[in-house]
Amino acid sequence: MRPLKVFAWAKDHHGCGNYRMGLPVWALNRAGHDALAFSVLNVDLPSDLDVLVGQIVAGQTQTEFWQSQARRADRSFAMVYEIDDDVWNLDMTNPSHRAFAGDVGEQVRANIEVADAVTVTTDYLAERIRPINPNVFVTPNCFDASLLTHERPRAEKLTVGWAGGSSHQHDFLAVAKDLHAFFKRNPQVDTHFIGVNHGDKIGRPGSRFSPWRSNLVEYMHSVDFDLGIAPLAYHAFNRSKSDLKFLEYSSLGIPVVASDFGPYSESIIHGVTGLKVKHPHEWARHLRALSNDSAMRDELGRNAKSWAAIRTIQANVWRWEDAYYATLGLPTGDGGASQSADAAQSSAAAESADAAQSSAAAESADAAQPALV
Template sequence: MTDLDVFGWQADESGCGFYRVQLPMQGIAALGHGVAHSVRMPEAARDNPATVIVGQRVCKPNPTVLWQHLAAQGRRLVYEIDDNLWDVDGSSPAAHKFFADPEIRANLQRNIEVATAVTVTTEPLADIVRQWNPNVHVIPNAVPDWLLDHQPARRDDGTVTIGWGGSATHQMDFEQVADQLKRFLARNPGTEIHCLGNDYARWMRIPKDRARFTPWVSSVEAFLRTIDYHVGVAPLRPHVFNQAKSALKAIECGALGIPIVASAVRPYEDYVQHGTTGYLVRRDHEWGQYLRALVNDPDLRAAMGAAAREQAAAHTISRTAALWEKAILG
């Protein structure tokens, strides 16, 4: 491993690792920099004082020891965090327990404090992090450029697929919409729901003949190629944790030409163009109202999908790579 300008130290191999480390590394590599990324830090990155280290939510004990050691050496360290980890809801018990641990919280704070810079996804998250480090760069989530040209393999037998994809950390969000989705599917027989990643259709007790489930696949890019919705849904509870999240699900769907029906909570309020690229739900009955409008009108779906794709074109990694370059390399 030679000429390594930047090493991205991922926290995981899931969506967070992809969107906030792997994809940004691809973006700045395209600008001519030598990059690498992994969940393990190689000696070439650790021992080369010229290599900038981007550390994703470094907070476990052993990684913290290394991070603090590198900081003491005067290394350029960029701390990456994309969630409000101080307000994880109890409906995600494993994450809630982990980030409520006093040692983990202390490590988060002191690792942010010694970083040269911090990168975050949204302004609300930046406001939280600035109490420990003033040099915060807000870099919105972006999607791979190829997504704009990809055509989802949707059903063409007359059944309209309503879809959602993500991890098992959205129970509180689906609690907001479960009754409305069940009622909509019951009243609209030519529809189905497709869940990717976690089977919230089963959790909502939607009949098996009206639901499909695709478990998490090998990579985020494979996951994106699995999306086959006609209409996307993005429920989000108005919770302090969610106020700092991004509109990534709307951007993913939009890049694929899929209109979305989303909760009118800050991430989506700031992104979805109501009535143009999708709909924002402010009252429970509007889930059914907006889904019916899109299900019953293929021309409306096509027009909104095209507008959503045009909007998403401004949110690809090639458009945000320069922001990463500035934050990471100064």
């Protein structure tokens, strides 16, 4: 298969921009392609471009450019729309709700319609998109293999933690009462939030807090949890979400307690790779069980890391390659059959020196676009 020339526009330099654009572009370059992530959509496109990728293209200026490129009579490159959220079902508490209301939501739909293909994170989101554009490819969120050999820092006290963005306010409100009950009865357990501090919602306004770091490796290296929590409210928007929190925690060997809903229902094997909460009182029960049993924490953490090994970007870059080749009408590869989890893990140490570059390409992305982390 010949190398591809790919231009990818990242809508931000936060979680979505890095995971969905910066990291795949980095991996595509390592695989021998000529790929670039950039911050301005209406750039001068090279004549030998193969694929133009646009992440949640919306807004008047961006939409005008996207639509004009789609109408070009001389266009020889494929246009791929990247979206990782159901922007038409945002909860009212989500900061992006107002940004995607009305005309913007319609712009997203119109821009998906004229694309040659769409990439999404989950099968459920793919089903949401296919009525708009039937040519959809699922490219799941992945992480850099170097994290599999990273020794995470350890806090002085047993720590329950969470990392993520402001879109999860509704999720925390849904479980705040139950988490508050656990921490009230277990004051010896510490809490650490990264990205947004939800400590006040669970009776811990003095929780340790670390700001978001745009470089994915630096961000993941700041995680020092012994236990990770992943609350997800029962809402239509969350059905399309990916299992990213579980994936992040698992890559570091951190056991997770997560809502038995959406992506976590499918990804987590209860009692093997994590614990799932079906009923509200189980938050306290599961956190108490893991807090009191270090052997159980270690076992679930090891199992989760073994599961995560199949989701490295190194072992999955073929998914992006196949999506782009198929959209161009070119033969695809062997579906990554030669990429095993063992191979990905064994090469992780050698690649760790390069890993810090994996998200740098998207760091200057357009801050005017609404963030959906």
